Amino acid sequence: MSELQTILVVDDNPDNIDVLTGILRPYYKVKAAINGKLALKIASSKAKPDLILLDIMMPEIDGYQVCKELKANPVTRHIPVIFVTAKTEIEDEKQGFELGAVDYITKPVSMPIVLARIKTHLALYDQQRALEDQVKERTEQIEHTRAEIIKRLGRAAEYKDNETGMHVIRMSYYSKFLAQKIGCDDSWTELLFNAAPMHDIGKIGIPDAVLLKPGKLNDEEWVIMQKHVQYGADILGTDDSELLxxxxxxxxxxxxxxxxxxxxxxxxxxxxxxxxxxxxxADVFDALTSVRPYKEAWPIEKVEALFKEEAGQHFDPALVPEFLACMPQIKEIMSKYSDDKEAETFGLTE
Structure with missing residues (x-):
């Protein structure tokens, strides 16, 4: 048997609460509040009601103000509110609907009307929540797909000058570790983790004669190579997506x-x-510790020494020691995604 839904009855008159409780108790869980302040507290609690029956004429905070505050609070704004009141003027009813109420029942109440209205609006509320869940799930799927496309594009660019394409996997993890180390929030850290693979996407636009040249680039070739950053920006465009x-x-x-x-x-x-x-x-560390056609992999100790020298020159001096403090995690990723191992997945997730 499914759990009974909860109705919050708000009225400053105990007799009115008793009447509504008597009608509702056989079918629902009932909570009661004798003033607006208490109603707002109950409505925003962990065990939120599924629907609120709200009187209008109450001392201190009237029902209109309670409804207004409920609808202004993200925690309670979706809870259906039905006004139950002796105010019968059309203007009163109009004001109630404008504040966000879903229905308006006049006193003295009729048991069949109360039950029918509550049943209808609970059903609509259930449908709304189910639809919101579906939209949320679908949105998460779209975001996941977008992230996966970005990862794969990043690897596609890397394949032009990296035999395995594992570079983007490793440096993305290194970026994530550093962001976590310096206290970046989880949401931004995850965005960076998914954005980092695209750092060299612009290499797609660099001629192979320049990109794959085994020796040192001449001045003209270096100017061409530097264009990959603008090519990357142009490829990614100016979409409103936080990730892009x-x-x-x-x-x-x-x-x-x-x-x-x-x-x-x-x-x-x-x-x-x-x-x-x-x-x-992250990018320079992985480049230096990886084998490339034109060089051997550097020992980690040599890279660490270089980073300390370049703190305040090439690199942010505050980030260098934080990055080096991530070395145990970095070494695990270096082993797990080494260039001489076959990648079991094209994604970046574990």
């Missing part, structure tokens, strides 16, 4: 340097977005 916006930010600014000698804009210090300062550390 952050991915664009990372793509455009992750080659800026703390001392202002990076590119494309020569930004310095905290003018460089935090996302890009984090990804710069």
């Amino acid at each position: 916006s952050l991915a664009r930010e990372v793509a455009l600014y992750h080659h800026e340097k703390w001392n202002g000698k990076g590119y494309p804009h020569g930004l310095s210090g905290e003018d460089i977005p935090l996302s890009a300062r984090i990804v710069a550390l």
